[in-house]
Amino acid sequence: MHFRKQGGSNDMLNFSILERYIDSYLAGFYNTIQSSVLALIGSFVLGTVIAVFRIAPVKPLNWFGTAYVEFIRNIPLLLVVFFFYLGLPSLGITLDGFVCGTIGLAVYTSSFIAEAIRAGIMSVPKGQTEAALASGLTYLKTMRHIILPQAIKIVIPPLGNQFINLIKNSSILTVFAGFDLMYYGDIINTDTFDTFSTYIFVAMFYLLLTIPLSFAVVRIERRLARND
């Protein structure tokens, strides 16, 4: 009697794994999308606030915004999540891996998005702000109705890139048992012992998300460049 891999295949890639564990792959795929989308929304809101802090005519807010961006950008994402995962429990707050990971992703990514939004705001001519203020709009109203709508156009391509990064970075959820695609890959692997095939299929699911997004970002960049 001789042993063969499950499904009777001697090929390098064992497709029966994909068939047998499709539910697990899809569950992880879904969680990865969910975490990335939630983190994108969170980081966009947080990033906008920080960007406005950085350019607001109030010195302490500037300092806070700059310190936030410089600090977060220069430490690893994993460390940001560790603060939530290991740090919060010592203050009496315990959150699960998925929540910690997603909050960490949002905080980390917000520092990059804040910089993109700031660049977008700076690209709007100063005269616009002056005109709006002179017409009697408050600073916040000027931001909301005049500056931000124009800035958003320049911010779209970097936002797209950040979303791709978020999808890839969400794989760190696996370190915190966050039930993302990588984590399910790990679970499937302990069942199949065919690490090679298991992770090739995990990679395939990531590419299913990131490749179309990369193409979309390049297209949007080209279109915006043409309009200039």
Place this chain on the structure above:
Amino acid sequence: MDFKGAYTTANLKFLLEGFYVTLEVAFIAIAISFVIGCVTGTLRYAKVPVLSQALAFEVELIRNLPLLLIIFFTRFALPEVGINLGTLYSSIVALAVFEAAMISEVVRSGLNSVDKGQIEAARSSGLNGARTLWHIVLPQGLRRMVPPLVSQFISLLKDTSLAVGIALPELMHNANIVVGHNYNSAIPILMVVAVMYFVVNYILSLVSRRLENRMA
């Protein structure tokens, strides 16, 4: 929060040992990925038939995958096909392969940003393709590559923390162990770790800004 229990000599020494591994792995991976990235980026720029397309495929594939997946794959899947690198070399190889793909893109777009008129002028002055690249395009392109290159190096240094997934004894791994002994020391320990990463990365970004200003 237990500051006193956190900042013992033994703990700090253990963290520094981890930081040393982090810097070591990052430095080696930066050197390898820089060389590979420059070569592949230049080959793609030069549009060598077949080779350029193959590299484009490879770069796009790697860039669109999570680094953690590449690290796991190198450490746990490659041994199944007879390539067993161990923890340290798996970390270095995975980081180098991933960052080389990123650097390749930086180099390619840096070279592409050089004005086409310069190349035409060089060619019509009698320089061949290789000489045009070496004497005309590269010196001008390099200038524009410095800021994105340095930010890639910063990314790489931060990304070494992902090797925690395969138990490389780097800074995050050691920090996790220290915190595991005393959960009340979590925030003080993580703060020291953050300062370590921050100092090195911030210095790198200052150097980058300096170079950028000098070249402008």
